[in-house]
Amino acid sequence: MTDYTAVITGGNKGIGADLAQRLLEQDYRVVTLARHAPDFSHEKLEHLDCDLLDPEAVQSVADDIGARFEVTHLVHNAGVIWPNLIEDAKPSDITGLAQLHLGSALTLLQSALPAMKKRRFGRVMFNSSRAALGAATRTAYGASKAGMIGMARTWALELAPHGITVNVVAPGPIQTDNFWGIIPKGSEREDDLARRIPVGRLGQTDDVTRAFLFFCDPANGFVTGQTLYVCGGSSIGSVPI
Structure with missing residues (x-):
């Protein structure tokens, strides 16, 4: 089998956009889901507008894709992150990010499973976060990103007999819009954090893309249920972020 179709949520910018372009270069068909279209085009790229916080919208798009x-x-x-201190956190933060980070993934996978099972091949991947290990002001974000890891391990067990792998990439501080939404671009705080990362720098989008490409590869069918931290070593010791 050489014809592959990848669905990438948030494929319009940052890590998702970089991965979409790398897969297009490998002759994949790519479908991106986001509230805004990517700023690049390709004959094998299709974008579908979707607010992943809205369960009904996700179900409609999933049915279309399937x-x-x-x-x-x-x-x-x-x-998204939605940072706040415990005193300011709300239960709706948790339910909202659970829908975005977990519920929408379930709905999309359910639409894709019949084709994957029929081919006895599939690659399912999550973009989690080093914050799954804990980070200040990340009550809802950390909980839902940690949930991705648990859900991926469950799915890996269920789907392994069908030739479908499920893996997680967990980035540390990566210079994207999400990161700069918390730490101002070019600030002393950004420079200080880079110095405290064991490898001495912040991550770039292509650092994460290469991890996803490993899990995408049809040759890597003996790796499933795993979480790969792409974090410059910040998941090893104590590096407050």
Whole structure:
């Protein structure tokens, strides 16, 4: 099998956009899901507008994808942080990010599973976070990103007999819009954090993309249920972020 179709949530910018372009270069068909279209085009790229915080919108898009595409790769990359201290956190933060980070992934996978099982091949990936290990002001974000790891391990067990792998990439501080939404670009705080990372720098989008490409590769079918921290070593010791 050489024809692959990848669905990438949040494929319009940052890590998702970089991964989409790398897969297009490898002749994949790519479907991106986000509230805004990517700023690049390709004959094998299709974008579908979708607010992943809205369960009904996700179900509608999932039904459309399931009817029109034989999905081989599902990359749940979309995410937001919603940082706040415990005193300011709300239960709705948790339910909202659970829908975005977990519920939408379930709905999209359910639409893709019939084609994956029929081919006895599939690659499912999550973009989690080093914050799954704990980070200040990340009550809802940390909980839902940690949930991705547990859900991926469960799915890996269920789907392994069908030739479908499920893995997680957990980035540390990566210079994207999400990161700069918390730490101002070019600030002393950004420089200080870079100095405290064991490898001495912040991550770039392509650092994370290369990890996803490993899990995407059809040759890597003996790796499933795993979490790869792409974090410059910040998951090893104590590096407050």
